[in-house]
Amino acid sequence: MFHQSACHCLLCVEQEVELDESGLRTVRSVRDRGWAVVMVPEDEDGPGWAFTVGLWHTLRSPEAAMFGLRADVMGNCLDTLADEIAAGRHLVEGRERDDVIRNYPVVARTVDTSWYRSLFGTALHFYQRPPLSFMEIVWPDAVGRFPWNDGCAPRLRELQPALWIPKGDHAPGPWTKLP
Template identity: 50%
Template sequence: MDRQMIENVRTHGWGVINVPADDVGPGWSFSVGLWHSHRSPELAMFGLDMDVTQPVINNLGREIADGRAAADGQERHGLINDYPIFLKQVDPGWYRTFFGSAMAFYQRPPLPVIQLVWPDLDGRFPWDADTAEGYQAMQPQAWLARDAHPPGVWTQA
């Protein structure tokens, strides 16, 4: 585990790790330390630029630190312009693929992780009909077991 991340957790209660997009697929960001400091699930957000995902995770982290719990099934507003974000519990089968640094910090799973699911420009989520073309590939449906996830870039890892 990176010393800077440990210092961030010690000083701020959590830190954010950014995994940049590459030729294979979109990037993602996730928190490390919210479970340690606040007994809150870690947060993960996929498919948007890190200039968006990191502040969203930090802003929600501050809400958690102020006592507003984050839980599966919640809809949150005010984190990305006028768009809602839906919170979904990540299936543990995805942990090694996406959250290796968090697992190294805690030195063992399970730790709860919540995916911050963002809608397409028309406000539709992955589980809604008629989402925008290309939207489905931007973020995994990590609340599903890996073998139940539709084939695509996220299941190739």
């Protein structure tokens, strides 16, 4: 059990909440480091993804998510991004940044809330209730084209969902199959 007071996250609520080992690890990491990174490895059903929990609690920054790379790579990228946010380089919708993946820019895009339940359950549980802001950190293909650019590698669109598009309007794929 975990017990705290004040806002609406698990570190601040004034109620006892049962947590499994994963939930306890997340709470400990947010308390000790300022954030946690939850990694979902790829499997036979589709590509993996990773996302932060605690950036809002600690830094009043939107949480961040990445898709389609190896889970450990995304985890390292999100830790690097969180360090940059802590240093004052905040996420800005649509702005390229070069401090997440070596030799490649990334772009932050605001995630439509219709995706939250399918992809970010741990964060929803941690914060106890929406609204919660997420930004997708989108990476380019080998020649620097993003999924929305003409001529980008087709596999890039399969690996990274366009979460700024409502789930019901998104092209069918592994991401739209998630409950």
